[in-house]
Amino acid sequence: MRTKIVAGNWKMNLNREESIELVNAISAELKHLELGNNRVMVFPPSINIEAAQNSKSRDARVEVGAQNMHQANGGAFTGEISASMLIGANVKTVILGHSERREYFNETDSLLKEKVDQALENNLEVVFCFGEKLEERNAKSHFDVVERQLKKALFHLTEAQWANIILAYEPVWAIGTGMTATPEQAQEMHAFIRNTIGSAFNDKLAGAVSILYGGSVKPNNAEEIFGKPDVDGGLIGGASLNASDFSAIIKAM
Ligand code: PGA
Numbered sequence: 001m002r003t004k005i006v007a008g009n010w011k012m013n014l015n016r017e018e019s020i021e022l023v024n025a026i027s028a029e030l031k032h033l034e035l036g037n038n039r040v041m042v043f044p045p046s047i048n049i050e051a052a053q054n055s056k057s058r059d060a061r062v063e064v065g066a067q068n069m070h071q072a073n074g075g076a077f078t079g080e081i082s083a084s085m086l087i088g089a090n091v092k093t094v095i096l097g098h099s100e101r102r103e104y105f106n107e108t109d110s111l112l113k114e115k116v117d118q119a120l121e122n123n124l125e126v127v128f129c130f131g132e133k134l135e136e137r138n139a140k141s142h143f144d145v146v147e148r149q150l151k152k153a154l155f156h157l158t159e160a161q162w163a164n165i166i167l168a169y170e171p172v173w174a175i176g177t178g179m180t181a182t183p184e185q186a187q188e189m190h191a192f193i194r195n196t197i198g199s200a201f202n203d204k205l206a207g208a209v210s211i212l213y214g215g216s217v218k219p220n221n222a223e224e225i226f227g228k229p230d231v232d233g234g235l236i237g238g239a240s241l242n243a244s245d246f247s248a249i250i251k252a253m
Contacts, residue, residue: 002210004226005166005233006250007041007127008240009067009095009214019048020055025243027059030250035061038233038253041127042240043067043095046081050089065093065127068101071114073122083122093125095235097153099172109152116153116165125164127235128154129214134173142171146189147196155200162201167211168235169193174215176237183224183231186213190230219248226252 014022023042030040041063044052053064070080086094096115101107107115112128119126130149132142146169154165169189174181181189190211198206213225214235225231233253239245 001037002208002232004038004253005041005210005212006038006246006253007065007095007168007212007233007235008043008246009098009235009237010042010044010240011067011100011237012045013241014044014048016048016051019044019052022241022243023052023055023062023064024057026246027057027062029243029247030059030061033247033251038250039063040250041065041093049091053090063093064091065095066091067095067098069094069096069115069119069124071111071118073118083118083124086124087122091124093127093166094119095127095129095168097129097149099129099131099170099175103172109149112153113156116157120157120161120164123164125166127166127168127212129168129170129235131170131172131174131215137171137173142189143192146193150193150196151200159201159205162205162209165209167193167209168214169211170214170235176216178216180216180218180221180225181213183221183228186225186231187228190228194230217249219245219252222249222252 043065066086069083070077073082097112116126132145136142136145171181194206210232212233212235213231217234217236218239
């Protein structure tokens, strides 16, 4: 069985105290919840990772990851953070390829390939984000776009490396817009993704990879989206900043 995951991407929100408060509030909400093999992750801004991680009231099941890292392992890159630094801060998981990074920081498929390689070399697990823009969906090129994004950044990996990849399909038009993909649109794309991976590698690998949906997931739509057979949870932006909304989404997993 694939692992189900609900992950909160805090983006550039919350200061140190607020980060600690939120991780504690989520932990309190989860207190009596049986998670089994399901995973819960939060991704604060890097400067607040350790504060969230070390909060005494954090439920150990609330994993704390990073939103980004540089492709080099060190050197003269002012303002950047490396994979080995994340490992040093007890981070196990890093988000790569978020559409905001692609859009505002010019992260290309080939750059993301380098980042993925660097993360995996350092034994980080990667939540790899990808998804089409509205004009691409309207032009009916969304399947091609997604296939290209996957191929260019991930299809050189070995089967063993795939064990450390979590996918997050996030149609750009649904991020922060309140416009969610319908559960059917999500399922259609997730099945396509799984088939594409199955053809490039094999069905066993494709069946084992968790594919999260992201884009305006809220307490009122999570259950229906997560109910689809190829949707293994979600990457949550806005609603992850509120402990009761985020835990409602976790309960829908
Ligand atoms: P959203 O963001 O839930 O606010 O749409 C999702 C994301 O960017 O991962």
